[in-house]
Amino acid sequence: MGWLGLDDTDSLAGGCTTKVMEDLLQNLPQQCIVGEVRLVRLWPFASGRTRGNAALGVSIDCDDENELISHLDHWWNNEIVKLKGLISPSHHSNRPQVPSDPGMVWFSEQPDESFYWDAVRHHVDIDDQPEATKTWGGLGVIGAIAAVSWRGKEATWEAIAWRRSQTSSQPRSVCPAALVEIDSWDDTFLSRDPRRGTSLVAPRGLSPVLCGVRATTRDIATKALAVLLESEHTESFSGCRTYKTNQATGDHLLPSTVAVIEEVLVDEARKHARLITSHGEWVAFGEGGPVNQLARWLQQGDRVEMRGLQHPNGSYHLEQLRAITWNARKKQRPLCSQCGQRMKSMGRNQGLRCPTCKWKCEDSWDDIAAQPPFEGWVEPPASSRRHLSRPLSWG
Ligand SMILES: [Zn+2]
Numbered sequence: 001m002g003w004l005g006l007d008d009t010d011s012l013a014g015g016c017t018t019k020v021m022e023d024l025l026q027n028l029p030q031q032c033i034v035g036e037v038r039l040v041r042l043w044p045f046a047s048g049r050t051r052g053n054a055a056l057g058v059s060i061d062c063d064d065e066n067e068l069i070s071h072l073d074h075w076w077n078n079e080i081v082k083l084k085g086l087i088s089p090s091h092h093s094n095r096p097q098v099p100s101d102p103g104m105v106w107f108s109e110q111p112d113e114s115f116y117w118d119a120v121r122h123h124v125d126i127d128d129q130p131e132a133t134k135t136w137g138g139l140g141v142i143g144a145i146a147a148v149s150w151r152g153k154e155a156t157w158e159a160i161a162w163r164r165s166q167t168s169s170q171p172r173s174v175c176p177a178a179l180v181e182i183d184s185w186d187d188t189f190l191s192r193d194p195r196r197g198t199s200l201v202a203p204r205g206l207s208p209v210l211c212g213v214r215a216t217t218r219d220i221a222t223k224a225l226a227v228l229l230e231s232e233h234t235e236s237f238s239g240c241r242t243y244k245t246n247q248a249t250g251d252h253l254l255p256s257t258v259a260v261i262e263e264v265l266v267d268e269a270r271k272h273a274r275l276i277t278s279h280g281e282w283v284a285f286g287e288g289g290p291v292n293q294l295a296r297w298l299q300q301g302d303r304v305e306m307r308g309l310q311h312p313n314g315s316y317h318l319e320q321l322r323a324i325t326w327n328a329r330k331k332q333r334p335l336c337s338q339c340g341q342r343m344k345s346m347g348r349n350q351g352l353r354c355p356t357c358k359w360k361c362e363d364s365w366d367d368i369a370a371q372p373p374f375e376g377w378v379e380p381p382a383s384s385r386r387h388l389s390r391p392l393s394w395g
Contacts, residue, residue: 002065002133003148004072005105007055008140009083019162019208020080020102021056022241028060029071035059039158039243040147041387042119043252045311054387055140056243057147059110069106069134076104076136084138103140105132111149119146120251120388123312156189156248159225160212161240172202174211175231182224188215189248189391191224193383200383201228210237218242250390253307253319261302264295274315275304281315282306290378291321297373302326305377319389322377328370337361 009020018039025034037058062068080102111130118124119142129145163172179199183191190200191213201211211228215221222242228234259279266273271286273295284295295318298304307320333343336354343352343361353360379385379392 001059001061002068003057003059003105003107003110005055005057005103005107005144005146005148006080006140007103007143007147008100008138009080009102016162016207016209017054017056018160018241018243019166020083021058022162022239023079024072024075025058027075029062029067031063032068033061035061036244037241038147038150038152039160039245039247040116040120040143040150041246041252042143042146043121043123044309044386044388046119046123046142054245055143055147057144057150065108072104072106072134072136080104080137101138101140103135103137103142103144105136105141105144105148106134107148108133111145113149113151115149116146116151117251119143119149120246121254121309150246152244152246154249154251155244155246156214156216157218157221157242158212158214158245158247159221159240159242161210161225161229161237162208163210164236164238166208166238167206169206171204172210173233173235174199174202174228175233178228178231178234182213182227185215185220185224187217187220188213188224190214190382190385193381195381196383198383210235214245214247218244247387248390248394249388252309252386252388254309256305256307256320257316258303258305258324261298261300261304263300264298266296275306275318277304277306282308282318283311283315284318284321287384288318288380289384290374291318291380293373294321294323294378297328298323299327302328319386320377320379320392323372326370326372328372329367330370331365331367334361334364334366 006017006021009017035058040055083100083102115130124142126142135141182188193200201213203209213221213224215224225240229237257279259277261275261277263276264273273284273292275282275295284292286292303324305322305324306318308316308318310316333352336343336359338359339357341354341356344355346353351360351362377392
């Protein structure tokens with residue numbers, strides 16, 4: 001038995017590593033037995049990454065390893081090499097256009113788990129990688145090695161179906177009623193945006209992927225996808241597979257940091273908040289919703305706990321935040337000394353009056369500690385979360 005890894009075969013012009021791997025697996029020599037295919041998301045800031053930032057790994061059982069390697073060699077040269085360097089002139093995405101640089105690896109023995117942890121949390125160099133039994137291609141080798149190194153002790157599942165027309169630019173049809181049904185199941189997640197009710201299962205653009213359903217068990221992911229595909233209101237598909245993934249594991253986050261706020265800088269135009277803290281600079285983007293709201297509310301001297309990941313420029317991107325202690329104060333009217341109701345102003349310089357017993361007193365304010373807009377940990381809304389982000393509600 002050995003491990004096959006593949007990465008970086010997709011581009012904005014279309015293609016998806018899941019489909020490239022599927023075609024490869026469907027055409028293996030007959031005696032090969034294919035294990036569970038893993039879809040592994042990696043460090044979001046890795047340079048040279050294509051859009052999905054997902055690599056694939058799978059164990060393969062075969063009688064004759066040399067025959068398999070020679071088969072993979074042919075497949076690489078005939079089917080995958082041509083995907084190198086594809087970029088799209090499309091203006092649909094404002095992401096930098098990085099040409100794909102496919103990589104494939106074969107390991108007779110699964111490489112050490114540490115290569116996964118490095119590649120999901122940091123920048124890694126191609127020179128620091130373990131030597132594979134056989135390596136094909138370029139930068140994609142890094143993700144391919146990370147994918148086969150992942151042990152998957154903590155995992156979720158995603159069941160993916162591919163479109164019948166690989167090159168269609170038509171919007172995808174996925175039955176809305178079936179989507180509402182599977183979204184209501186306990187073990188599926190991120191099928192619909194809980195605020196807007198819009199679909200989160202289908203990608204946009206030229207990808208061959210029709211849709212992908214995420215779940216906390218393999219069985220539910222597979223069943224939920226089947227419900228979508230069986231509907232006459234879902235377009236026809238060419239094939240499907242359920243992947244074990246590191247999505248929603250939170251594996252990309254560094255251990256949490258407790259820090260004191262030194263300064264809060266808000267970019268009003270872009271809504272970003274930059275927290276200058278005793279432990280580095282942390283950025284909360286506008287899309288972060290509650291994280292951004294809480295970050296903007298903070299002030300000098302507040303103590304916070306943060307989880308995030310370090311950007312190559314040295315700052316941290318904030319994903320989860322909670323206020324521990326804070327200095328914000330607010331003023332409120334005192335309570336009525338007769339009946340305990342909150343006093344109300346009768347107008348400028350006219351004193352306060354109790355709305356219940358009509359007791360009157362002089363104008364005054366109580367100075368009390370303010371409450372943050374959110375208590376406890378906050379995270380971005382579902383539609384803005386990274387594939388890797390573990391929802392707070394999962395504990
Ligand atoms: Zn009163």
